[in-house]
Amino acid sequence: MPENQSFRQDYPQLDPPVRTLMGPGPSDIHPRVLQAMAAPTIGHLDPAFIQMMDQIQGLLQQLFQTKNALTFPVSGTGSAGMECCMVNVIEPGDRVVIAQNGVFGGRMADIADRLGADVVKIQVPFGQKFEPEAIREAVAGKPTKLVGVVHAETSTGVCQSLPEIAEIAHEVDALLLADCVTSLGGTPVKLDEWGVDLAYSGTQKCLSCPPGLAPVSFSERAVQALKNRKSKVVSWYLDVSMLLNYWGGERAYHHTAPINMLYGLREALLIVLEEGLDAVFARHQHHGEMLVAGVEAMGLSMLVPADYRLPQLNTVVIPDGVDDAAVRRALLNDYNIEIGGGLGDLKGKVWRVGLMGHASRRENVVTFLAALESILVQQGAAIQPGAGLAAAAKVGA
Amino acid sequence: MPENQSFRQDYPQLDPPVRTLMGPGPSDIHPRVLQAMAAPTIGHLDPAFIQMMDQIQGLLQQLFQTKNALTFPVSGTGSAGMECCMVNVIEPGDRVVIAQNGVFGGRMADIADRLGADVVKIQVPFGQKFEPEAIREAVAGKPTKLVGVVHAETSTGVCQSLPEIAEIAHEVDALLLADCVTSLGGTPVKLDEWGVDLAYSGTQKCLSCPPGLAPVSFSERAVQALKNRKSKVVSWYLDVSMLLNYWGGERAYHHTAPINMLYGLREALLIVLEEGLDAVFARHQHHGEMLVAGVEAMGLSMLVPADYRLPQLNTVVIPDGVDDAAVRRALLNDYNIEIGGGLGDLKGKVWRVGLMGHASRRENVVTFLAALESILVQQGAAIQPGAGLAAAAKVGA
Numbered sequence: 001m002p003e004n005q006s007f008r009q010d011y012p013q014l015d016p017p018v019r020t021l022m023g024p025g026p027s028d029i030h031p032r033v034l035q036a037m038a039a040p041t042i043g044h045l046d047p048a049f050i051q052m053m054d055q056i057q058g059l060l061q062q063l064f065q066t067k068n069a070l071t072f073p074v075s076g077t078g079s080a081g082m083e084c085c086m087v088n089v090i091e092p093g094d095r096v097v098i099a100q101n102g103v104f105g106g107r108m109a110d111i112a113d114r115l116g117a118d119v120v121k122i123q124v125p126f127g128q129k130f131e132p133e134a135i136r137e138a139v140a141g142k143p144t145k146l147v148g149v150v151h152a153e154t155s156t157g158v159c160q161s162l163p164e165i166a167e168i169a170h171e172v173d174a175l176l177l178a179d180c181v182t183s184l185g186g187t188p189v190k191l192d193e194w195g196v197d198l199a200y201s202g203t204q205k206c207l208s209c210p211p212g213l214a215p216v217s218f219s220e221r222a223v224q225a226l227k228n229r230k231s232k233v234v235s236w237y238l239d240v241s242m243l244l245n246y247w248g249g250e251r252a253y254h255h256t257a258p259i260n261m262l263y264g265l266r267e268a269l270l271i272v273l274e275e276g277l278d279a280v281f282a283r284h285q286h287h288g289e290m291l292v293a294g295v296e297a298m299g300l301s302m303l304v305p306a307d308y309r310l311p312q313l314n315t316v317v318i319p320d321g322v323d324d325a326a327v328r329r330a331l332l333n334d335y336n337i338e339i340g341g342g343l344g345d346l347k348g349k350v351w352r353v354g355l356m357g358h359a360s361r362r363e364n365v366v367t368f369l370a371a372l373e374s375i376l377v378q379q380g381a382a383i384q385p386g387a388g389l390a391a392a393a394k395v396g397a
Numbered sequence: 398m399p400e401n402q403s404f405r406q407d408y409p410q411l412d413p414p415v416r417t418l419m420g421p422g423p424s425d426i427h428p429r430v431l432q433a434m435a436a437p438t439i440g441h442l443d444p445a446f447i448q449m450m451d452q453i454q455g456l457l458q459q460l461f462q463t464k465n466a467l468t469f470p471v472s473g474t475g476s477a478g479m480e481c482c483m484v485n486v487i488e489p490g491d492r493v494v495i496a497q498n499g500v501f502g503g504r505m506a507d508i509a510d511r512l513g514a515d516v517v518k519i520q521v522p523f524g525q526k527f528e529p530e531a532i533r534e535a536v537a538g539k540p541t542k543l544v545g546v547v548h549a550e551t552s553t554g555v556c557q558s559l560p561e562i563a564e565i566a567h568e569v570d571a572l573l574l575a576d577c578v579t580s581l582g583g584t585p586v587k588l589d590e591w592g593v594d595l596a597y598s599g600t601q602k603c604l605s606c607p608p609g610l611a612p613v614s615f616s617e618r619a620v621q622a623l624k625n626r627k628s629k630v631v632s633w634y635l636d637v638s639m640l641l642n643y644w645g646g647e648r649a650y651h652h653t654a655p656i657n658m659l660y661g662l663r664e665a666l667l668i669v670l671e672e673g674l675d676a677v678f679a680r681h682q683h684h685g686e687m688l689v690a691g692v693e694a695m696g697l698s699m700l701v702p703a704d705y706r707l708p709q710l711n712t713v714v715i716p717d718g719v720d721d722a723a724v725r726r727a728l729l730n731d732y733n734i735e736i737g738g739g740l741g742d743l744k745g746k747v748w749r750v751g752l753m754g755h756a757s758r759r760e761n762v763v764t765f766l767a768a769l770e771s772i773l774v775q776q777g778a779a780i781q782p783g784a785g786l787a788a789a790a791k792v793g794a
Contacts, residue, residue, distance in 0.1 A: 011452060011667055014660055016439045025653060029438045037657065038435040041426045041607050042413045043735045055408060075609070076473045076634060079652040083634045111633045204653055210438050212472070212609055212655035234631050236508045237473060237480045253740070255476040256422060256601055258609035260434065261658065263411055270408055338440045343650070 019332070020364055023340035024154050024313060025182070026204035026211050027356035028364075033209050036267035037260045044257045052266060053247060053257075059269035060215050063184055063277070064199060066191035070218040072247040073265055074238065075258050078181040078202030081214025083111055084238040085177055085198040086148075088218075089225045092116030094145035097138045097174070099123075099130050101160070102153035103344040104179050112148070115234065120144075126345040127156045127303045127315065132164040144174040145225075146198075152183035154205075155343040157304045157315040157352065159187060166195030175222055181205055184215065185272050186284045186312035186356055197222040203261075206284070206312055208357030209268035212261040272357075285311045287360045290395040291353060294369040297391030298376075299383045303350050312360060315342075315350040322381050324348050327372070335371040365392060416729070417761055420737035421551050421710060422579070423601035423608050424753035425761075430606050433664035434657045441654040449663060450644060450654075456666035457612050460581055460674070461596060463588035467615040469644040470662055471635065472655050475578040475599030478611025480508055481635040482574055482595040483545075485615075486622045489513030491542035494535045494571070496520075496527050498557070499550035500741040501576050509545070512631065517541075523742040524553045524700045524712065529561035541571040542622075543595075549580035551602075552740040554701045554712040554749065556584060563592030572619055578602055581612065582669050583681045583709035583753055594619040600658075603681070603709055605754030606665035609658040669754075681708045684757045687792040688750060691766040694788030695773075696780045700747050709757060712739075712747040719778050721745050724769070732768040762789060 021028045042049050053072075060071050074084045086108070090096060096117040098109040101124045112119045122138045124130060135147060147169040151160055162178055169176040175197040180189050186206030191199055197219040204211035218226070218240065226233075226240060233239040237255065245252040272280055288311020292302055295316050303315035318324050324341060328351070331337040340352035355364065369388045376383050418425045439446050450469075457468050471481045483505070487493060493514040495506040498521045506518045519535045521527060532544060544566040548557055559575055566573040572594040577586050583603030588596055594616040601608035615623070615637065623637060630636040634652065642649040669677055685708020689699055692713050700712035715721050721738060725748070728734040737749035752761065766785040773780050 007670060008667070011456075011663075014433050014436055014664060016436050016449075016660070017443075017445050018437045019439050019443065021438065021440060023440055026438050026440060026656060029657075034435045034438075034657070036411050038431045039411055039413050040415045041418065041423050041431075042416050043418060043420055043423060044608070046414075046416065046729070046735065048414050052413075059408075076477065077652045077655060080473065080634045083632065087632075107633065114629050114631050114633060202653065210655065210657040211441070211653040212658055232511050234511050235480065235484075236504065236511055237477045255474050256599065256608040258474060258607065258658070259423060260426075260431070260607040260661075261609055261655070263413070266408075267411060270405070273404060332443070338443065 017336060020337045020359070020367065022354050022359055022364060022368055023338045024352045024354055025202065025356065027208060027354050028359035029210055030208040030268065030271050030358040032271060033264045033267045037264040039263050041259050044259060045251065045253060049259065050251055052262065056262060056266050056269065057247065059266065059273065062273060063269060064189055064191045064217045065193065066217050068191065068217045068219055070223055070240065070244060072216065072243070073262065074214040074216050075255065076214055077211050078200065078214050079107065080238065081200030081202065081216045082108060082179065084214065084216055084240065085200050086111050087115060087235045087238050088233055088240045089146060089175060089198065089222060090115045090117050091229060091231050093118060095120065095142055096146045096148065097122065097135070097144055098148040099135060101128055101130060101156065101158060102126050102150060103155035104153060105150050106344065108148040108179070127158060129158050129160050129308045132168055135165050136168050139168060139172045139174055144172055146175045146177055148177040150179040151189065152180065152187065152310050152313065154182045154313060155346065157310045157313040159183070159308050159310045162196060163194045170195060175225060182310065182313050185280065187310060188281055191217055203265055203268065206357040207268040208271065209264045212258060213265050284355065284360050286395070287355045287362065287365050288312065288314060290365045290392040291355060293395050294365065294388040294392035297384065298373060298388035312354060312356045314353040314355065315346070316353055317350055318348070319381055322376065322379055326379065327375050330375045331371055335367070337368060337371055414733060417734045417756070417764065419751050419756055419761060419765055420735045421749045421751050422599065422753065424605060424751055425756035426607055427605040427665065427668050427755040429668060430661045430664045434661040436660050438656050441656060442648065442650065446656065447648055449659065453659060453663050453666065454644065456663065456670065459670060460666060461586055461588045461614045462590065463614050465588065465614045465616055467620055467637065467641065469613065469640070470659065471611040471613050472652065473611055474608050475597065475611050476504065477635065478597030478599065478613045479505065479576065481611065481613055481637065482597050483508050484512060484632045484635050485630055485637045486543060486572060486595065486619060487512045487514050488626060488628050490515060492517065492539055493543045493545065494519065494532070494541055495545040496532060498525055498527060498553065498555060499523050499547060500552035501550060502547050503741070505545040505576070524555060526555050526557050526705045529565055532562050533565050536565060536569045536571055541569055543572045543574055545574040547576040548586065549577065549584065549707050549710065551579045551710060552743065554707045554710040556580070556705050556707045559593060560591045567592060572622060579707065579710050582677065584678055584707060588614055600662055600665065603754040604665040605668065606661045609655060610662050681752065681757050684752045684759065684762050685709060685711060687762045687789045688752060690792050691762065691785040691789035694781065695770060695785035709751060709753045711750040711752065712743070713750055714747055715745070716778055719773065719776055723776065724772050727772045728768055732764070734765060734768055
């Protein structure tokens with residue numbers, strides 16, 4: 001059949017390098033997920049697929065710890081989930097309070113602005129968290145439609161406590177939107193107990209699944225806000241009232257769902273729940289602690305204080321005189337380890353070391369510590385050779 | 398490790414049925430594409446991935462037959478591609494002419510309406526095509542920003558000729574937008590020669606790749622329209638000026654690209670170009686003709702006249718007295734063949750039989766004809782047993 005093989009000279013066989021993905025995502029993919037994604041494609045209205053959709057929704061509810069009926073994966077990456085949550089409830093002129101302590105809070109504010117909202121952005125420096133009082137002040141006085149907060153800031157590694165903020169938002173009849181991209185499946189996310197109205201996540205962080213889907217969940221209050229809209233949702237693709245006809249009871253065609261990505265997500269969710277949520281969270285916590293013990297013993301320091309630090313996304317302060325890009329390049333080229341650089345205000349100031357999902361493994365912690373030590377020694381940095389691995393080992397098996 | 402296996406009782410091992418996908422998409426996936434998708438995930442800023450992005454853009458330009466620099470896959474399904482093209486050039490108040498002869502033209506009009514455009518919808522019945530004069534009348538008199546046309550109507554099987562419409566649009570300084578979801582890789586798409594300014598497609602039709610990406614292409618005129626905008630693009634996720642920083646020279650992070658889907662798309666594009674575009678189009682044409690000869694000899698009729706019928710999407714009129722749903726159910730359950738039902742105005746009136754990409758194979762044509770004949774005979778329909786396969790065979794090998 002092939003008549004035109006000659007042009008293949010410029011396009012070798014697909015053979016991506018095998019990396020250990022310890023950046024801010026994508027993280028290491030579980031082999032079972034890749035295997036699931038290669039299963040035969042079926043139609044998006046096939047009875048066998050409809051059954052799988054029910055399962056995925058039920059599994060996502062367990063991960064989000066919610067009874068929200070409107071819980072499903074958006075056909076796009078995490079940022080499509082963010083946009084989906086916002087575009088469905090925000091109308092032009094709505095007052096929206098966004099708490100920004102990193103890049104992703106800034107993205108929320110940008111989206112709200114594009115939707116014509118009256119955006120009130122409150123800020124603390126990258127790497128800090130918000131005190132509930134700051135939110136209380138921001139929503140005081142004027143009717144506010146939505147409060148947007150990042151539960152797990154992928155750009156800084158900060159975990160923001162949500163229950164107090166939910167209470168404040170609800171007191172003034174505002175909805176609480178939370179970015180759970182990096183938290184879902186890594187640290188507890190309890191939408192119902194905490195009172196989160198809109199949440200979104202991504203598949204490529206603690207779910208150990210390739211990027212391409214954005215799980216979202218809408219509370220009854222959020223659904224009510226959607227029903228009370230005066231204007232049409234400006235995005236057809238992300239209009240939840242239409243998506244609901246497909247993911248809800250009717251199974252009416254909206255757009256063609258990304259079938260094989262959904263095979264992968266189903267497998268990824270099963271892997272998390274087989275291990276059990278508590279065990280998963282404990283594993284992330286434990287390996288995060290090992291990593292921190294190691295880098296601190298080496299003589300480096302963490303950006304975020306321990307009490308609100310995410311164990312799955314560790315921001316390590318780059319020591320003075322160390323060449324950021326050279327270190328990351330050496331990790332990638334000599335050890336096949338990907339970590340992330342700093343984003344926004346933290347560009348050039350921190351490394352972002354992810355221990356998410358399947359990447360949160362003991363072997364990854366020690367390999368990273370060993371590789372980083374070697375590279376820093378080569379760069380002539382003032383570190384304590386051997387101290388990192390010894391300290392990590394003491395955190396226990 | 399697994400502590401919680403018991404819950405797996407409700408979730409059996411993923412084992413989707415092996416279907417022959419002869420509906421309106423997803424179509425049969427080429428095995429090499431599924432294999433590529435299971436390759437190890439790498440980061441979206443990994444040098445090895447950046448190199449692959451260049452390749453994918455070059456391959457897409459070959460398929461779209463364009464030199465447009467802004468040619469890349471949107472991280473969403475075909476409808477996200479439609480929305481991406483429209484949201485980037487349409488501003489509130491812009492006059493937009495949409496030619497609707499099926500469901501997807503209707504979707505274009507819906508999106509334009511949500512964007513605040515002054516939408517002029519011209520219509521012909523489902524299954525018919527537009528004469529250029531109808532477009533000329535619609536754009537006459539008032540300044541028009543964009544003309545939207547469906548090149549290959551997935552809901553009807555109509556192929557709309559574009560060069561004359563492009564000329565008319567350009568005479569009045571309007572952009573031409575074309576839906577190429579079902580045409581790309583199945584019938585010729587010549588953006589530059591025809592003068593199409595904005596085009597979008599999907600991976601799950603003639604590219605033999607699972608759904609999840611939407612190739613798009615913007616001409617220089619379209620890019621100019623983008624640059625001349627007075628307002629921000631209302632969608633952050635689909636804002637091409639930002640996506641361009643990632644897919645263009647800078648490779649600046651925008652959102653996390655769906656890595657493994659892009660592995661699949663790369664492989665899918667290589668498969669098409671290995672065969673060669675002319676050979677691919679001839680194969681689609683040939684198998685479409687076989688199918689039509691078969692169904693017509695059986696005593697059934699086609700909705701769309703031969704001169705503007707798509708060979709990859711065949712709308713067969715359901716004979717009086719035949720139970721639409723029962724026939725499709727029997728094809729699926731007894732033969733593992735998926736075809737599509739009618740959409741919109743054609744609901745219950747036609748079957749949509751796809752012969753797209755890897756599904757456009759001789760064995761699929763004869764299996765479908767044989768299965769359909771058996772089912773119709775069982776239903777007591779007045780058809781000519783044996784005539785279908787005989788007529789198809791005469792179309793030649």
